[in-house]
Amino acid sequence: MTIVSADYLLTCDKEFKIVKNQAICFDSKIKEIAPLKDLTKRYPDAKVILCESNSVLMPGLINVHMHLEFSANKTTLDYGDFISWLNSVIKSRDDLSSRCDEAYIDGVLKDILKSGTTTIGAISSFGADLNSCVKTPINVVYFNEVLGSNPAAVDALYNDFLGRLEESKRYESDSFTPAISIHSPYSTHPILAKKALLQSLLVSTHFMESKAERDWLDCSSGDFVQFFKNFAPDAKPVNEAISYLELFKGYKTLFTHATLATEKELEMMNDIGTITHCPVSNRLLGSKKLDIKKVKNLTLATDGLSSNSSLNLWDEMRAALMIHESIDPNLLAKELILASTANASKALYKNSGMLEKGLDGDIISLKLPDVVENLDALALFLVLHIDKAEHIFIKGIKQQ
Ligand SMILES: [Zn+2]
Structure with a gap:
């Protein structure tokens, strides 16, 4: 005691x-x-x-959304535009992964702890952060990510995801919660998303992070046209925005970014789950800022070091304080602290x-x-x- x-x-x-x-x-x-x-x-x-x-x-503090596996990035990735950034992630993914081993992630988690963060939501693409997330004293909700838009590859992608999920389930405890992440509407086929959702675990997804995503999902146009052409010459969007959100009805969901979401989509996300604000990431990847006045249970997160220079929520709060200039700073500071504590706990179903x-x-x-x-x-x-x-x-x- x-x-x-x-x-x-x-x-x-x-x-x-x-x-x-x-x-x-x-x-x-x-x-x-x-x-x-x-x-x-x-x-x-x-x-x-x-x-x-x-x-x-x-x-x-509770940081509900970060990608630890990309922590080695400092000066590698391109900022300013979402598609340029995404291309740089694809180009440098192997290099960044090889520099981000278990010892490196252990060090990152130690720094996160020093800031006073006692719970994190870790979005895991490959499972390379599993051992570190199991060892750390920080409470972890471990979101095993699934993505892939090619229907022919659904079974193989699902099996890979399931393997990682089952491995993480071996470590389930009071302080380690296996969960799932469905990457985004532009990258994940609805059949794959539905299969993963049947696991009925806490789920995280990116939604409407860029103008490119908005244009692609609404009108099959914009910067994603060329991006997808590189993989498949006749690529089409695999989801519509509203039908994608409908997939999550009845599931405990954290929606991340939503900077380009419409009023109706924001309402749907508020009804289904919670919305996470990552202001530094949005700024660096050339997006708008989220209209936080329209968010019911706001949570704040850093996203990964692939689109931030810090995983310290105090830095993120300072950034948010400076960009939302229409809200009184005393009032906003209180909202940001609640977004990093009580609201975040509610979003992750923590006690x-x-x-x-x-x-x-x-x-x-x-x-x-x-x-x-x-x-x-x-x-x-x-x-x-x-x-x-x-x-x-x-x-x-x-x-x-
Ligand atoms: Zn993210």
């Missing part, structure tokens, strides 16, 4: 409650939130940690994301550089000043 006390507790509940001068008692679950003296009396054997002045306790009795003991402490007079600005100051956590607990176990 551990008791941690700090000047401020950010509960990350709907009201964005901030409690002053309280402590949390927890083991693998949160037992109680009360003044320190009451907790030490009630739990005399608990280890007590007193955070430094101006510290904040909050639930660990965390808030400081509340009975939830997992996934707790971080952060140190602000100075006293906060105006508590309404606390969220904004965290987004502006924090890069890493001081103390990190996952299911009650102290990390670092």
